[in-house]
Amino acid sequence: MPVTRIHWDDLPPDARQAVEQQTGPILRADTASAGANSGIAATLHTAAATLFVKGIPSDHPQARTQQREATIAPYVPAASPHLLWRVQAAGWDLIGYERIIGRHADYAPGSPDLPLVAQALVELQNTPCPNIELKAAEQRWKTYAGPAGVEQLIGDTLLHTDLAPHNMLITDRAHLIDWAWPTRGAAWIDPAVLILRLMEAGHTAPAADAWTRSHIPSWAAAPHDAVDAFSEANARTWDDIARNDPQEWKKTMGRLAHDWLTYWRTLTLSVTDS
Incomplete structure (x- = not known):
């Protein structure tokens, strides 16, 4: 089942707040154009760092794929992006990765x-x-x-x-x-x-x-x-x-x-x- 892509500002306020508890205030968010399996996929800019966030509604049938990503993250090759955090709030499951510029x-x-x-x-x-x-x-x-x-x-x-x-x-x-x-x-x-x-x-x-x-x-x-x-x-x-x-x-x-x-x-x- 396809997932409708939304922008950072379209997330529920409580979901954005939960992310900012991990990252600090988000100064800018750039939605990714590629990919089709995430409800949100964006590069987030803070005063201290740039990172990548992806997420999906917790009740979506494809939410299990994000669970698999979070589970395998500690074991993937060193060249793969590192999982920084995972938050579940306001009906959304969101995970943050180090951003690789490529x-x-x-x-x-x-x-x-x-x-x-x-x-x-x-x-x-x-x-x-x-x-x-x-x-x-x-x-x-x-x-x-x-x-x-x-x-x-x-x-x-x-x-x-x-x-x-x-x-x-x-x-x-x-x-x-x-x-x-x-x-x-x-x-x-x-x-x-x-x-x-x-x-x-x-x-x-x-x-x-x-x-x-x-x-x-x-x-x-x-x-x-x-x-x-x-x-x-x-x-x-x-x-x-x-x-x-x-x-x-x-x-x-x-x-x-x-x-x-x-x-x-x-x-x-x-x-x-x-």
């Missing part, structure tokens, strides 16, 4: 951002998965799994699972943001997720596969059958997403997921026949 990543072929994206993903894959309650990959994709099942998705790697370019901020490095879907699973799942975003940016399936294989070790070691099982489940997931909310970009992701699955199965057959 731009969204460019995933296009040949982009100088791509090595930074790979480094960020490798850093994540080297980050210990915390011993907290997290959705397991085999549970998350179980509904969409084919006959091969999802037991091959089991693993103990901390996954981001939403590696769209607007979730990578670029400075002199790449910073992973928006941890709404943290998951525990096989390490190669995040590279598989990234590949679809590379295809969305103009890479062919073979080129995206080759680039990821050369930059992310877990992808180079991924078992063919396991990737096939995930790719089928992921294609069905995107089909469902686009069916329930037929925005053009979601339909594009569904098509790309099926294009990838076709490529992977053709590749698997060629390996089997060789």
Whole structure:
């Protein structure tokens, strides 16, 4: 369900006051234009600091994603923005982050951002998965799994699972943001997720596969059958997403997921026949 974006001054006074108890008086607030899952997303300026706040009505169905963000925040890689505080007041759940001044990543072929994206993903894959309650990959994709099942998705790697370019901020490095879907699973799942975003940016399936294989070790070691099982489940997931909310970009992701699955199965057959 989409969330209506409002401005800082539209928040209930008690909610703004609760934030200012953490920050001091807000001198200026600039609403973010990107993103669609927060009821408020703004850069806040105080006399002492600049920070980023995002929030959602506490009774909104997507409030659980913000709860997940707050829960995983202490365990994410050091390059991700640090959670500063969380307040719940006047029907709103609001969280404040350190502000990273950067731009969204460019995933296009040949982009100088791509090595930074790979480094960020490798850093994540080297980050210990915390011993907290997290959705397991085999549970998350179980509904969409084919006959091969999802037991091959089991693993103990901390996954981001939403590696769209607007979730990578670029400075002199790449910073992973928006941890709404943290998951525990096989390490190669995040590279598989990234590949679809590379295809969305103009890479062919073979080129995206080759680039990821050369930059992310877990992808180079991924078992063919396991990737096939995930790719089928992921294609069905995107089909469902686009069916329930037929925005053009979601339909594009569904098509790309099926294009990838076709490529992977053709590749698997060629390996089997060789």
